Amino acid sequence: MTSDGVLTLDGPAPDVAPEPAPLLSVRDLRTHFRTERGLYRAVDGVSFDVRPGRTLGIVGESGCGKSVTSLSIMGLVPEPPGIRAGGEILFEGEDLLKKSRAEMEAIRGDRIAMIFQEPMTSLNPVYRVGDQIVEGLRRHRALGAGAARERAVEMLRLVRIPSPETRVDAYPHEMSGGMRQRVMIAMALACDPRLLIADEPTTALDVTIQAQILDLMGDLQRRLGTAIVLITHDLGVIAETADEVVVMYAGQVVERADVRTLFADAQHPYTLGLLASIPRLDESRSRLQTIEGAVPAPNAMPKGCRFSPRCPLADSRCLREEPPLRDLGPGHQARCWYAPIEEIRA
Amino acid sequence: MASHILSRLALSIPVLFGVLLLGFGLLKLVPGDPAMVVAGPMAPPEVVARIRTEMGLDKPVAVQFGLYLVRVLQGDLGYSMISNTRVASELADAIGPTLELMLACLVWSIPLGIGLGTIAAAHRGRALDRIVIAISVLGVSTPIFFIGLLLMQWIGYRWELLPFLGRAGPLWTLEGLRHIALPALSLGLVFIGPVARMTRTAALEVFNADHVRTARAKGLKERTVILRHVLRNALIPVVTLIGLQAGYLLGGAVVTETIYSWPGVGRLAVGAILANDMPLAQGAILVLAVSFILINLVVDMLYAGLDPRVQRR
CATH class of the missing domain: 1.10.3720.10 (MetI-like)
Structure with missing residues (x-):
């Protein structure tokens, strides 16, 4: 499973032969916030690749920087208080961090689209859903009102909204949460984006609706070839949808692997903790497994490994020195002095 | 939308009644005798008394208010005591x-x-x-x-x-x-x-x-x-x-x-x-109050137009 010679490499993953070139390549991204209590390094040196037509899952607890990462890609981090502190976001070869506001506006909703966690509040309550889809379409495509409306109906049909010809004139408050999330997806996909960022798209929905929305996204991805960055705290969602996974902790990537490797052979104690906290039907446990402690406060980052205060393996070196992201196998990296760890999973 | 406006209009009827009552009551509380105003400062007491009877000021307050209501509903706001012109036309x-x-x-x-x-x-x-x-x-x-x-x-x-x-x-x-x-x-x-x-x-x-x-x-x-x-x-x-x-x-x-x-x-x-010109004052207050109601009616309609969630209620 693991290579014997452990390379220390903090940069890009080594190219694996048959993979197409990445569509999105995030390199050492640093997004910080200036707050009253000091500088908050929300995203601190994050790197990952997203390949065309594939799904990258980003997992982590609240506050680990996964949403800020996605907003950084979209150029939607408010500045101030946000600061572009470094790195690059290469999308189709161009660095999005170097784009002007107008250039980013032209890319957003066209080549990169995003859907959000809260379908109940993410649509404007005073406009008809069709008009909200049309608005984005006409911003990026030279379409007449009639053609844009037809396209909106077509998109609603694509996301399996019943009788789209009439629902196109509905207001958001006339729809359920699941329906609204479908509208959000229709809106996001209206201009055929190359990349779709989905920030906890199913968290606010019932479990059955969750499954429907994930199915829909997977289906549309196969049909349209859209690359997806799926942000979630739910490993179950990751297992179902992602091809590759990035685990984030306290603003950093702590482990990166393809989805099979991650579930079969996770190498970071944090990932192992996350996996252990999924309740299983085939075990009888009186209590749910948890990871002790909490994410460190942004102004009180530990000196060495950021996970060390909560880590069962931490020793003096972990408290002193920050481990680099180390290669453990093809496309598999973990930020731990102890990786590869075999013993603690026993 | 039409029923929304109608229900708003219906709601303004009690408000109007209240306005009439308050306007009437306030002017009753204001010091000064309207009959004396009409008669002038030099008029003998019996003339003042006759004018008071003519104006209905000797009747109980409730009756005066009732008579006032009936006249207002007929569009008759009375005559100004100072200029003796119709209040309605002055307004x-x-x-x-x-x-x-x-x-x-x-x-x-x-x-x-x-x-x-x-x-x-x-x-x-x-x-x-x-x-x-x-x-x-x-x-x-x-x-x-x-x-x-x-x-x-x-x-x-x-x-x-x-x-x-x-x-x-x-x-x-x-x-x-x-x-x-x-x-x-x-x-x-x-x-x-x-x-x-x-x-x-x-x-x-x-x-x-x-x-x-x-x-x-x-x-x-x-x-x-x-x-x-x-x-x-x-x-x-x-x-x-x-x-x-x-x-x-x-x-x-x-x-x-x-x-x-x-x-x-x-x-x-x-x-x-x-000037203690009671009919004119009452008329003016009535007009101001009606404008207040009308402004709010327009606001209500604008509100329903701005927020699609309102119309359904």
Whole structure:
């Protein structure tokens, strides 16, 4: 499973032969916030690749920087208080961090689209859903009102909204949460984006609706070839949808692997903790497994490994020195002095 | 929509009754005997007594109110005690100028207030925001008579830039415009403050809304985001609050008309109260109250038009 010679490499993953070139390549991204209590390094040196037509899952607890990462890609981090502190976001070869506001506006909703966690509040309550889809379409495509409306109906049909010809004139408050999330997806996909960022798209929905929305996204991805960055705290969602996974902790990537490797052979104690906290039907446990402690406060980052205060393996070196992201196998990296760890999973 | 308006209209009937009762009651409490006013200071007591009987002032108050109600419903507001003209026709002459004044005030102060509030919200915490807050605090806390007197003193009297007494003709004539400028400016200045503040507060709330983030994620230009997604939604509470400020506007109109001798309902009301001209005062108060109700009705309709969620209820 693991290579014997452990390379220390903090940069890009080594190219694996048959993979197409990445569509999105995030390199050492640093997004910080200036707050009253000091500088908050929300995203601190994050790197990952997203390949065309594939799904990258980003997992982590609240506050680990996964949403800020996605907003950084979209150029939607408010500045101030946000600061572009470094790195690059290469999308189709161009660095999005170097784009002007107008250039980013032209890319957003066209080549990169995003859907959000809260379908109940993410649509404007005073406009008809069709008009909200049309608005984005006409911003990026030279379409007449009639053609844009037809396209909106077509998109609603694509996301399996019943009788789209009439629902196109509905207001958001006339729809359920699941329906609204479908509208959000229709809106996001209206201009055929190359990349779709989905920030906890199913968290606010019932479990059955969750499954429907994930199915829909997977289906549309196969049909349209859209690359997806799926942000979630739910490993179950990751297992179902992602091809590759990035685990984030306290603003950093702590482990990166393809989805099979991650579930079969996770190498970071944090990932192992996350996996252990999924309740299983085939075990009888009186209590749910948890990871002790909490994410460190942004102004009180530990000196060495950021996970060390909560880590069962931490020793003096972990408290002193920050481990680099180390290669453990093809496309598999973990930020731990102890990786590869075999013993603690026993 | 039609049923929404009808139900609103039905609701205004008890309000109107209350207005009539209050207007009637207040004038009963005001010192002074209307019969003496009509008879004049030199009239012998028996003449005063006869006039009192003719005017129905010797009847119980409840009966007087009942008779008053019946007459009002017939459109008969009585005769002015001072000029002996029909109250209804005096009011009809005064309503036009008052409407003119309101229009001339609202047409610039509401857009400006909304614009300033939006600019402030878009520049939250920065210099422009602070300037707008300062202007609106000044506007809110300065009494209208003071602003009116300042403008009159400097622009009107010292610098002789604009006339400051009376009305010279309809709005579409140059003289008419010149004469309405100062009253409309005074009344508008006090109205900008509250409108700007409300807009700022409402817009700030909308700026943080999830759907504004969605609008940005669509790639809309920031100007489009502000105008179509922030301002449009912020207008819903602003319109409601403008309706609540209608009383403020009407009160301001009374003061403004009095300062600038503007021949409107407000000045008529003040003059009638000072002269103890009961029928005229009651009529003027009634007109002001009806305007208040009408303004709120318009606001309700605007509100239903702005927020699609309202119509369903």
